[in-house]
Amino acid sequence: MDYGKYKNARNAAWQCILDYDIKTLPIEVTNIVRKSNDINLVKNSDVNILQNNASGVTIVNNNSFIIVYRDTDSSRRCRFTIAHELGHILLGHMLVDKIAYRTFAVQNDTESAANVFARDLLAPACVLHELKALTAEEISRLCNISLEAATYRANRMHELEKRNAFYKHPLEQKVIKQFNQFINKNKSQS
Numbered sequence: 001m002d003y004g005k006y007k008n009a010r011n012a013a014w015q016c017i018l019d020y021d022i023k024t025l026p027i028e029v030t031n032i033v034r035k036s037n038d039i040n041l042v043k044n045s046d047v048n049i050l051q052n053n054a055s056g057v058t059i060v061n062n063n064s065f066i067i068v069y070r071d072t073d074s075s076r077r078c079r080f081t082i083a084h085e086l087g088h089i090l091l092g093h094m095l096v097d098k099i100a101y102r103t104f105a106v107q108n109d110t111e112s113a114a115n116v117f118a119r120d121l122l123a124p125a126c127v128l129h130e131l132k133a134l135t136a137e138e139i140s141r142l143c144n145i146s147l148e149a150a151t152y153r154a155n156r157m158h159e160l161e162k163r164n165a166f167y168k169h170p171l172e173q174k175v176i177k178q179f180n181q182f183i184n185k186n187k188s189q190s
């Protein structure tokens with residue numbers, strides 16, 4: 001994989017969904033890691049290197065990346081942490097900072113970009129739109145993310161629905177095609 005090829009976090013999440021042939025929710029972040037030959041996942045319990053306030057960190061090791069995540073967090077939180085760290089890798093942040101201890105609380109450009117990436121990867125807006133999953137509870141269940149993260153997503157969905165801001169980008173059009181079967185299946189069940 002050509003790391004750092006993605007410039008924009010939102011587009012990067014779409015591109016990641018397409019590149020990894022993701023067709024269903026909840027998105028399995030560990031499958032993405034497994035399919036990437038040069039990203040490894042390590043539990044913090046095994047290495048104990050995370051600072052107190054950090055949920056995860058990515059380390060560059062020769063020609064590969066190691067994502068260390070706080071495995072004692074809830075599984076939903078771990079999913080977000082791993083998606084966030086994937087964002088740093090795929091957005092090329094690691095090519096700038098060799099190692100950085102990061103927390104969600106730190107507000108800077110790379111941190112917000114990684115959060116946008118994680119949000120758009122774990123809870124793709126067009127899929128939520130088609131399934132009319134617009135409440136925090138539904139989004140949390142469908143995407144297997146925390147209620148807190150889902151609440152942010154629900155607020156954002158409200159804005160997007162108001163502006164009907166879907167399918168304006170060709171990548172989003174491709175994503176929804178890839179999810180076609182999943183959407184049909186889940187629509188008919190409701």
Ligand SMILES: [Zn+2]
Nearest residue numbers: 102103111114
């Ligand atoms: Zn970060």
